Amino acid sequence: MDPKVLARIGNLELVSKAVVDGFINGLHKAPYFGASVDFAEHRGYVPGDDIRRMDWRVWARTDRYYIKEYEAESNMNFNVLLDVSKSMDYGGKGIKKIDYARIIAACLTSLVSHQRDRVGMAAFDSDIVEYVPPSAKHMETVLHVLDRLKPGRPGSLKEPLHKLAEHYGRRGILVLISDFYEDPETVIEAVKPLRFRGNDIMVIHVLDKDELDFGFADASPFEDLETGEQVPVVPDSLRKEYRAMVQAHIAALTQSFSKVGVDYAMFDTSQPLDYVLFRYLSARSRRLRKR
């Protein structure tokens, strides 16, 4: 689905439903983070098993202890951590980064909520702006909060993420969406406390095509959205070096996240959202199977 078309719809619930339905139809068997509530098989009880999972009906019929095994447990905590710093308020020729991130967050939340997992979210810039604790009933609250988020202040990662790590004590899935305009070492330091608590972290790096290609034609003064600093720039003479620096930044983030066992993917806002979800989640599913 074209992100620009989706952005014009304006209703996040409708947008997420459109993307998620398309994604599920295209995927046939969605990876869904490896979780489901499907019953898999019975197996004999061995000491150490949780007796709450024992099938008493089978015991009543056969006088033997059997444990019910599922493909995977459900009711996982799923939280989106969304960067709403001013730099996310950029959209070159298409959708703004914040809107793209908003839709990704809504789609993933919708996808997970279908599995009856608990969903929550937090928005941050240099501090925590919004916090919705995870709950199976918070799907609409999350969408509502996502819908009215507006970037306004400069951002940083370390302080808000360290504060948020205190909130996420119970193991779950955290999806961090940001444009990561900080040094890779600082980014990793910011993410580490979340990882140590046993959370499974997915990092989505959102950039506009202009930020990747620097496809500006005319020499103009450039103004930093967060600091207001102005710099005169001749794009033709800067483009090659700029692209190399951005690619090096992405490569460094990829390598650093890989080292600490965090799934990382970079998307530019011109890519269709259902394709993005498909590619990212299926690649993630493959990686989880390999481990």
Added chain:
Amino acid sequence: MSFLAPLFFVALAGLAIPVLLHLTQKEKKEVVYFPSLMFVRKIPYQASRRRRIQHWFLLMLRLGALALIILAFARPLLTRPDAPVALGQGAREVVVLLDTSYSMGYGPRWAAATEAARGVVSRLGASDRASVVTFGSGTEILLRNTSEKSALNSAIASAKPGASATRYAPALKVAGSLLAESQLPRREVVLISDFQRSGWRGQEGTALPAGATLTPVPIQGTATQANLSVTAVSLQRSRFANQERVTVTAGITNRSESAVSNQPVTLEAGGLQVSSKTFSVDGGASTSVSFDPVTISGRNYKGTVRLGADALAADNAFHFVVSPSEPVRVTLVDRDSSATGLYLAQALAIGDSPKFESVTRQPENLSDDDLRRTSLVVLNDTPVSTPLARRLLKFVDQGGGMLVAAGARATWPRDVDLLPASIGNPVDRTRGEPARVGGVEYGHPVFETFRAPRSGDFLAVRVYGYRNLGPVIGAQVLARFDAGAPAVLERRVGAGRVLMWASTLDQTWTDLPIRPLFLPFIHRAATHLVAYVPSQPWSTVGQILDTSRAGAHKGQSVPTLVLTPSGTRLPVSGDGTEVIELAEQGFYELRGDANASSDVAVVASNVDPAEADLTPMDPGDVVAASTGESQSDAVQTAAAPQTPESRERSQRLWWYLLCLGAALLAAETFVSNRLKV
């Protein structure tokens, strides 16, 4: 040459546009708001002069592209003698899809199907062409694009029902690709099948090319003849008089509507009939039959449950292979065998899949014979001498597994590179808060079972002491203590693996052994280290046989030859990396040597029981999904007689001009990007 629309040449005035753009484009000085100037260097602002034409080549490309596009719109027409054009309905390209799934063997269906296929061939005209494609779960093109009826009839005669299940989607895709390659004006697919509901899942991507028609030929008839099938067997192992036995219970389904009574069912084991029973079952119902226990006399013991003859023979036999359960031998190396290894030995004594058989040795008493017979060595807080370390290195390198618990007494010689980490000083956490285990790699096979909530929380384990471990290159840290020190590490060495736990496996330093997760942790670690894979008693036709999995048992050779149920010999590469699709029903024997009589492994292959369900579907569903029309609408569209306008259309000079113009525009884009214009 003349032009059908010469007025378009007025647009040639537009050629001036690129020149004007080049000359009038001025610099802009509006402020550009950018998310971050983190990467933007400060460069002195340079005003650019009024632009001149600098890239003449680029300008020529743009002008040439526009000129060609205008020329194409003017519709040039080459006048030349008309080529002879065929009139009437035109020649046909026909693809005959012939269902060879095993359900086609039901009663007289196969004879009716081949008769229908021969009928299609007989109706072909002199200029028509046809292909014959057989399909089950896969497809095979027997003959492609020919008008020789004798060859087509021979191809149909050579086909016969196989052992696979029906899948329409792959066959329709092959038919679509055959039709897409054809230049003939009329294209048609004839689908001859019993149209079982189980073969159609409403797949996308089965659409035939535009204008193609699909003619279904249902071969169904009456399904009133008796049809019993063995759908599955369950194998219950037991021990009697120090021998392992298996009790076979067969599930039998009556697919017909009428009840049957006193039908025979036999159990064959090792090629001989060992038991026979009778059963009765109502129409459309299922029952189960249990046979007396059979002693498993050796590895790869073949068994077959067989029903009497009925209208569909393929689903009357069900094959399986059982082998005596082989315990995983574990050697616990422990200085003080009575106390410290208690929890470990007790944990290993529990469970049947797999069953662990452990022996305890003191380090100086660990012989080469012990290492030859064991699959896993556990060093439980034990000092290791250099000679023993070298023998353990050889053991792991050859495929053995090793679990190391680094307690207060553990030592390892520096000159033997085997462990995932060097053993450092002890860390005392008896004062204040005990250490916790976090940062667990839940994607790793050892910890995967603890991934879900309430499946064991390592954060609850208290560790009062541990050894500081320094990971070596190639080691993977699977869990860490809260201070950041590695808690569990793994390293691959040669064909084996070593797993290291930085504390004890008794209660000296940690309460791990009395936590509920201790037992599954030890079992997962042990099965992972010995690369234990539970054996499958049978597979289904269509599945892939991975020859590298065969011969995985210790001491077995790698298979170099696969003997199929029909007796075909398929050589496989010596490294056992090949995969083979199971296409037949019966036993596939994997042999290490062409001359050897003993098998490395035997795989039982059974037909898909879902195929035995002959419930038909509406062929119109397939037609609608493939052509977008209902069956009644799928009339053959006759080719329209050619008119002067259509003859003009065949003069596609304008089309080539347009393509050339587009190519020049693409080249312009490429060049301008390279020139940064």
